[in-house]
Amino acid sequence: MDPLGDELTPIAILIDELKSEDVQLRLNAIHRISTIALALGPERARDELIPFLRENVDDEDDEVLLALAEELGKGMEEFVGGRDYGHVLFIPLEHLAVAEETLVRDKATDSIIKIAAILSPSQLEEYYIPMLKRLSQGEWFSSRTSSASLYASAYPRVSPDTQTELRKLFTTLGGDDTPMVRRAVSKWLGPFAKNLSRDHVISDALPLYRKLSQDDQDSVRLLTVEDLITIAQQLGPAEVGSQLLPQLRSSVTDKSWRVRYMVANHFVELAEAVGPVIVRDEMVTAFVQLLKDNEAEVRTAGAGQIPGFAKLIDNRETILAKIIPCVKDLSTDSSQHVRAALANQLSGLAPLLDKEATIENLLPLFLHLLKDEFPDVRLNIISKLEQVNSVIGNELLSQSLLPAIMELAEDKQWRVRQAIIEYIPLLATQLGRTFFDEQLANLCMSWLGDSVYSIREAATINLKKLTEVFGVEWAKVAIVPKVAAMGSHPNYLYRMTTVLCMTTIGPSLTVEVIRDHVLQVLLTLITDPIPNIRFNVAKSLEVMATTINSTPEGRDISEKRIAPAVDNLRRDVDADVRYFANRAFQKAVAMA
Structure with missing residues (x-):
């Protein structure tokens, strides 16, 4: 039925x-x-x-x-x-x-x-291939465009005679009158060529690539850059030199910036595909040309490839003579996007140079970019300092960084201040506890009093991460007393921040620190005249009870100190306070 x-x-x-x-x-x-x-x-x-x-x-x-x-x-x-x-x-x-x-x-x-x-292969021959032929020879360009994507997956699984037919059909599509079809062929030539034998790459894929790379539409030519990479990977270094160098040179100097952008954006892949000899003889000059391109988009893409390509050069003298001068020019580029891309990659050059060369050539650029008017440039530099630190050492780097960090920390844009806060734990790890205590500790505490809530929230999370970096004993001395002192501030926002901070860092503290320092502050604020503070205290005490329940001492504290305190709040005049107090009481009792 x-x-x-x-x-x-x-x-x-x-x-x-x-x-x-x-x-x-x-x-x-x-x-x-x-x-x-x-x-x-x-x-x-x-x-x-x-x-x-x-x-x-x-x-x-x-x-x-x-x-x-x-x-x-x-x-x-x-x-x-x-x-x-x-x-x-x-x-x-x-x-x-x-x-x-x-x-x-x-x-x-x-x-x-x-x-x-x-x-099965027989099903492909009987059903798939006829459909592919119909699509490839369809009246509408949309049919022929779709067909281009269907060759690569089927080719290895059909008979040699059918493979010959597919190569001819695909080549025919490459000469289609409609640019959209030729674009599709350019897009799928690489995947199709991966399935061809070396001989067929030379006899079929290479002539089609050459034809498409000279197409009058730049939207077709730009897609052939990835085809060039794939074909180069299929051939040996000698064949790449004899068969592909003219196309490589013409792509680097193409009249369309979009084609040059694609070359710059895939330059490391391209260099890896053509081999070390061509990298030495041709690619260094080509890369320098792209880094000096008239279009900012091309220079931006090139800047993103600098450390990856420099590794392939494998010659420090060439890097210093050819790449570093371009890097210096890019550091003063008129486009903020170029400078930001450079700042994100510049530190990758440090491991390729020795300490002396890094100090002489890169450190001045770091300091220059750290003063850039565009915040993303400064932040990109700070976020990638670990590699530089490993080469030139903490002392020199920290002395150079401090002014820039201080400037970012006081930036008028709160999002910039928030971004630098997020990098503080990384800097603390890189530069060490001594530098942090002397230069950054007070700065981190000052953010707790920022006028923007998101900054205050980020500052509390920052303190939690710093506790995880430097340890509980450090936090007990450097953080908890200063946060506790804010609990008696006449401005309720400071008192609220105290509660928020204790709640955030509590799970990272030991039972002893919570017992001797944190609870004393929270239990004082439990009678605060502001309802928002009282119910946040209740929420914080719930977190503390959860945190310390793993030890007998912690369960005893929950029963004798936390439960009685929140029990009083269960009769508060404010409904929200009573709600969170009930939750905290149940948690404290359950823990006991």
């Missing part, structure tokens, strides 16, 4: 819902396709549901078509009879692969590739 009824069949229900004017109802219907297929059974799903989807799903809403393309690739083959019948799903997916909307086409081809992966 049909589980969905004799009269109202699953297909009829689906038809009604897909014809609805309500997009959400149509989407719900699509998401239930597997359920409907299960109700119909494999044979009826193949004979009725799949043809219906091909003939009737022509929705005007791309969201519905996208959902269908996705659902068909999510294990739908098990509802149409398993992998032996998985190819029937190509029927609606081929239709979706020709859709006008790019997202729909991409999802359809993704699903086609997933299904093809479970099919």
Whole structure:
């Protein structure tokens, strides 16, 4: 018996819902396709549901078509009879692969590739390859565009004769009159070339790459940069030198900045692919040219590749003679984005140079960038200091850093102050306890009194992290007394910060410190005239009870000091105070 009824069949229900004017109802219907297929059974799903989807799903809403393309690739083959019948799903997916909307086409081809992966070679030859040919020779550019993505996955699993045919079809697509199709071929040439033998890379992929790399559309040429990397990886160094150098040079000097940007953005991968000889003879000069490019976007991309490429040079004298002068120019670049990218990568050069060269060439640049007017530049420098510290040592680095840290800590933009707070634990780890205690401890405490709540909150989290870095004994002397002193401040915000801080650092403290120092402050504030402070004290005491429950002494403290204190708050005039006091009391009693 049909589980969905004799009269109202699953297909009829689906038809009604897909014809609805309500997009959400149509989407719900699509998401239930597997359920409907299960109700119909494999044979009826193949004979009725799949043809219906091909003939009737022509929705005007791309969201519905996208959902269908996705659902068909999510294990739908098990509802149409398993992998032996998985190819029937190509029927609606081929239709979706020709859709006008790019997202729909991409999802359809993704699903086609997933299904093809479970099919046998004979099924691919019988069903997949004919579909691929139809798409490749389709009248609409959308059909031919989709087909480009389907070659790479099928190629290794078909017969040699079919492989020959696929190489010819793919090459034909590369000469298509429509730029969108050529773009798709450029995008998928690399993945396709990975499946070719070395001989076929030379005979088929290389000529197609050369043709596309000289296309009159820069949107096509820029995609060939990754193809160049893939093809270079398939060939030996000698062949790269004889076959690819002209294209490499022309890409670096391309008239379109977007192509040069792609080269700069993938420069390390490109250098790794072409080998050390070409890196030495060609790539250093090319890289310097990109770092001096007229377009800021290209210089920004190049700056992000500096340490990675410098490692491949493997010659300190070349780095000092060729790369460092460009780095110095970039440190004063007119674009803040270039300077920020450089600041994020500059420290990576330090391990490649010795201490003397780092102090002479890099340290002045660090100090210059630490004074940059753009906050991101300064923050990027500070966040990546560990490598520099390992080369030149704490003392010199800390002396150089302090003025910049102080300036950032007092920046008028609260987000800048918040960012430097987040880096303080890292700096503390890098520069050591002595430097911190002498130069940064008071600064960290001053943030607790900031006018912006987010800064005060970040400051308390900072103190917790510092406790984890330097230890509880340090916190007992350096943090807890200073925080406790704020508990008697006439301004209630300071008292509130005291409670917040104790709550935050409490889990990092020992039972003894909580007993002797923290509880004394909290129990004093339990009678504060401000209800917000009283209920936050209750919340804090709940945290303390949870923290100390692991020892008999802690459970005794919960029973004799915390429980009686919050019990009094359970009769407070403020409802919120009573609520949190009840929670804290239950926790304290449970712990006892």
